[in-house]
Amino acid sequence: MTEIAVRKIVVTVEEVRHDGGPVLATPILKGSVACIVKNPFAGRHEPEIAGMMDALKPLGLECSTKLLQALGGDPARIEAYGKGSLVGAAGELEHGALWHVPGGYAMRELLGQALAIVPSMTKVGAMGASLDVPIHHKDAAYVRSHFDGVTVAVADAPRADEILFALAMTTGGRPHARVGGLRQDEITKRDGLR
Incomplete structure (x- = not known):
């Protein structure tokens, strides 16, 4: 079995009060x-x-537990999620894909009901590069108000021989969503799509 050597874990939380519209x-x-x-x-x-x-x-x-705690600790408040990997320059894109099962299933298990696939992004990048982690609704991938992303960057990572594995969660969709599509209160199917 491969030994996992962790150098650091970084948790970040944004509190979005508005996005140009009303508070x-x-x-x-x-x-x-x-x-x-x-x-x-x-x-x-x-x-x-x-x-x-x-x-x-x-x-x-x-990582899922740390993130949930940073967002208040209540799985019922989490509405959307995503995951991603940033592989250092001496690695391969496929090394980042190793996070699909451990990152995605951990969040889904921790949140209880989480029916939608966890969207993902993987890329190779230099130290300090940013990773845009895609976000969508945890129970229905077509809820358009929750199409979003979280940018993750750590100044000294990944070094060439490292991988940055990331998870993201939100307690809501975009602050002033108004472009139509399936709404959260219209989710009827339990197939993870609609």
Whole structure:
């Protein structure tokens, strides 16, 4: 089994009070957690990497828990989520894909009902690069008001031989959503789509 060596975890929370329109009665919280880990495959092509997904599962749960606590601790308040990976320059795009199961399933497990697939972004980048983590509604991917994103960046990460694994959650959609589409209160199907 691949050992997971964590260098640091960074949690960030934004409190959005308005976005140019009227002040919201309840601010929307948008949070992210970034976990910086050593990439055991940096600098070489390793044909078999899938075993690292199992090794990352406890970290996925730890990061999800830290993020939920930073957003107030109540799973019922979380409306949207996303995940992503930023691989250091000595790694491959596929190394970031190792986060799909450990990051996504951890959030879904922690939140209880979370029917929609967790949107994701993976890229290779230099130290200090930003990662735009896509966000959508946790129960119905077509809820247009919750199409959003959270930008994650850590000044000294990822180093060439590291991976930045990120999770994001929000307590609402865009502050003044008004472009139509399926609304949160119109979710009827339980297929994760509508």
